[in-house]
Amino acid sequence: MPRTSERYRDARREYILDAARRAFARNGFHATSMHDLFAEAGLSSGAVYRYFAGKDEVVVAIVEDNIRQIGAMIRAVTEERADGSFGAALAAAVETIQAKHRENGLAGIGVQAWTEALRDPRIGAAFEELLTGLRSELAEVVAHYQRTNTLPPGPSAESLASVTIAILVGYIQQLALLGPDAVADVPDALRALWPSSAVAG
């Protein structure tokens, strides 16, 4: 397949997903039909079905995209601050999630996606794979901070990665349920909890 056509397909797919995100953020996954998606995207049913066989596939694609985005954010802020503190890296990840949420309602879509993962075995499997992959990646980041003594050396890097994911997931839940103002002071707390001078316990 020539590259231009691939690029066109990717752009088209992304355009449909953007429309779906807007519709989902407004009315929720369940109240939104494929017809609502056609209308939001301004495309025919055939044009959308060329990319996604049904609503489930759209939901899976958005969930995969969200987790990939959050993984990329975390990697970016961590590499950028490789000689900074774990707290600063985590705070920067949280601030990026907050900015993304103000832009496209990321947090509300995330919370709904978790319920879908419990309801639909296909979405559940996709979520498990992606969450497990994110934990492996984060474990490498965490191991770096264990070596530089800003995280305790005792517990496994995987277990600390699970705590890190819990903080991000729980932050997203509060962002969705309480709004950005209620959790505006979380980045400061994270920077203070794991400053670069912290001594491992």
Next chain:
Amino acid sequence: MPRTSERYRDARREYILDAARRAFARNGFHATSMHDLFAEAGLSSGAVYRYFAGKDEVVVAIVEDNIRQIGAMIRAVTEERADGSFGAALAAAVETIQAKHRENGLAGIGVQAWTEALRDPRIGAAFEELLTGLRSELAEVVAHYQRTNTLPPGPSAESLASVTIAILVGYIQQLALLGPDAVADVPDALRALWPSSAVAG
């Protein structure tokens, strides 16, 4: 109202909520109708409607109960370990949540309740009130650990309480989506992150 009658009403209400929890854990909030609840409880519609006007009221009652239970757990383990570390208290809270989850599917019901909170303004308002109350209570607990130097004195107790809630919420999400085995090592990580000997940053 005489006390025995009050006690009967409380027991009846709790019996109906237990039946609802079983039905919800099995089929989810949305796929479960009031008729399913009557069948699960083995009661007539009239007997159930005497306590709850509809499914929304049942969901709100379960959400309130869950948050109250989690609040009570956290207070209990914190008071019990007032001279222990913050990490040990948090680990004990997480272990209690895990035991409760194995007993009645708490985590899956929790995740579904968050989505309901986004969908239904009444449930959203109840959730916001309860989550804000939990944060105020946790802020007092956190302030104790700030005074005893196991948590950094700089950030507000409220912001550290929000991080604490994030860890518990994110743990519940992973418990629901990945299962207890995947997060079995989280209590060890929490104990290591905030040991009693930790020096505030």
